[in-house]
Amino acid sequence: MRESTGGTRERIQAVALELFTEQGYERTSLREIAERLNVTKAALYYHFKSKDEIVNSLVEDRVQRIDELIAWARSQPPTRATRRALLNKYADMMFASEQPSVMRFFEQNQTVLKSLSAGMQMRERLLGLANQLCQGDNSPAAQLRATLTLFAVHSSWFAVRTPHITDQERKKIALEVADELLAGIGEPEPDAAQD
Amino acid sequence: MRESTGGTRERIQAVALELFTEQGYERTSLREIAERLNVTKAALYYHFKSKDEIVNSLVEDRVQRIDELIAWARSQPPTRATRRALLNKYADMMFASEQPSVMRFFEQNQTVLKSLSAGMQMRERLLGLANQLCQGDNSPAAQLRATLTLFAVHSSWFAVRTPHITDQERKKIALEVADELLAGIGEPEPDAAQD
DNA sequence: GTCTATAAGGAGATAGAC
DNA sequence: GTCTATCTCCTTATAGAC
Numbered sequence: 172m173r174e175s176t177g178g179t180r181e182r183i184q185a186v187a188l189e190l191f192t193e194q195g196y197e198r199t200s201l202r203e204i205a206e207r208l209n210v211t212k213a214a215l216y217y218h219f220k221s222k223d224e225i226v227n228s229l230v231e232d233r234v235q236r237i238d239e240l241i242a243w244a245r246s247q248p249p250t251r252a253t254r255r256a257l258l259n260k261y262a263d264m265m266f267a268s269e270q271p272s273v274m275r276f277f278e279q280n281q282t283v284l285k286s287l288s289a290g291m292q293m294r295e296r297l298l299g300l301a302n303q304l305c306q307g308d309n310s311p312a313a314q315l316r317a318t319l320t321l322f323a324v325h326s327s328w329f330a331v332r333t334p335h336i337t338d339q340e341r342k343k344i345a346l347e348v349a350d351e352l353l354a355g356i357g358e359p360e361p362d363a364a365q366d
Numbered sequence: 367m368r369e370s371t372g373g374t375r376e377r378i379q380a381v382a383l384e385l386f387t388e389q390g391y392e393r394t395s396l397r398e399i400a401e402r403l404n405v406t407k408a409a410l411y412y413h414f415k416s417k418d419e420i421v422n423s424l425v426e427d428r429v430q431r432i433d434e435l436i437a438w439a440r441s442q443p444p445t446r447a448t449r450r451a452l453l454n455k456y457a458d459m460m461f462a463s464e465q466p467s468v469m470r471f472f473e474q475n476q477t478v479l480k481s482l483s484a485g486m487q488m489r490e491r492l493l494g495l496a497n498q499l500c501q502g503d504n505s506p507a508a509q510l511r512a513t514l515t516l517f518a519v520h521s522s523w524f525a526v527r528t529p530h531i532t533d534q535e536r537k538k539i540a541l542e543v544a545d546e547l548l549a550g551i552g553e554p555e556p557d558a559a560q561d
Numbered sequence: 562g563t564c565t566a567t568a569a570g571g572a573g574a575t576a577g578a579c
Numbered sequence: 580g581t582c583t584a585t586c587t588c589c590t591t592a593t594a595g596a597c
Binding site (some may be wrong): 396397407408411415416417508 | 580589590592593594
């Protein structure tokens with residue numbers, strides 16, 4: 172509860188996310204963000220101690236939520252059903268609120284984000300997700316399939332260019348295609364010992 | 367035939383591509399490139415009239431080759447066989463010489479490249495390729511599938527983390543998974559008129 | 562073809578008033 | 580919580596000598 176004036180902090184985050192996604196992190200200066208908000212650069216520094224920290228604040232709780240997802244997946248058996256459920260949860264998360272914009276930002280600024288702590292955290296999480304999605308089948312093809320299912324969810328925004336399509340429809344299509352990819356990932360033997 | 371000294375121009379391109387991919391276009395200064403080559407910034411400006419132009423030179427002939435690919439696809443019927451052949455040609459191109467690094471650079475610097483002419487050209491071509499890959503089936507799912515096949519080829523570098531795997535194997539796996547995605551794209555009716 | 566020197570500008574960040 | 584003013588640093592790019 173720190174919003175005494177009207178949530179300037181949140182407005183900064185919103186504008187920053189938009190500009191970072193549109194033009195890239197490096198190409199967006201603090202001056203630009205400030206001007207959009209009709210404040211000065213110095214005002215930004217009251218709310219965030221650096222430019223990096225704006226990105227951190229953007230990524231923070233997303234990272235946490237993905238962690239929870241991975242933890243859940245680990246507690247489940249490495250079956251096809253688990254993988255489907257995991258991806259469904261992930262898609263729900265991605266399509267909720269303005270989550271998508273954060274992922275779009277992430278996808279489009281990968282290189283820069285490598286040198287930002289927020290970026291590294293996100294990378295780790297996505298790698299972790301991909302690993303969970305092919306748990307039980309460590310073949311190269313399975314790894315590729317797992318990665319592509321994530322990308323199916325992410326790319327449903329720009330890859331599908333049909334006009335007037337709703338987010339719900341995008342999600343449905345992404346999951347249908349992803350399911351097919353998941354189906355090609357094998358399950359480990361049910362432990363041989365059956366008599 | 368301009369290499370009087372030893373292809374400084376080519377050495378600049380090589381180092382620039384490497385650093386751009388590693389750290390991002392914006393984060394890589396001309397000073398840095400020059401230092402790696404043990405020359406001064408001014409020397410770079412003899413070979414390229416601006417930083418952008420280095421990127422242009424990198425992307426130039428790739429764009430042309432993709433154009434040829436698209437032109438070829440247009441001359442073919444929009445069948446599954448054409449799509450498979452198109453993706454095979456594309457994969458051959460991507461895995462030839464040091465092409466992969468250029469695509470990796472492109473994938474990782476999308477946002478920045480939006481404001482560079484070279485970047486826009488590449489974007490158009492990849493969109494064109496995706497369109498050709500789902501020619502004859504304009505359903506949203508088909509568009510997503512087409513996009514994912516391209517990504518399958520591109521991502522086979524980092525998505526497959528099996529050690530000691532060769533490029534040939536990566537390509538093979540990428541195409542296998544991609545084929546499955548292509549199989550879900552429909553073909554137009556063979557023109558009804560059969561008796 | 563490569564150098565030294567420098568111009569010109571914008572970036573992130575800080576100090577301290579209000 | 581936001582301002583003005585300023586610091587420091589590094590960038591792309593150019594001019595002209597060798």
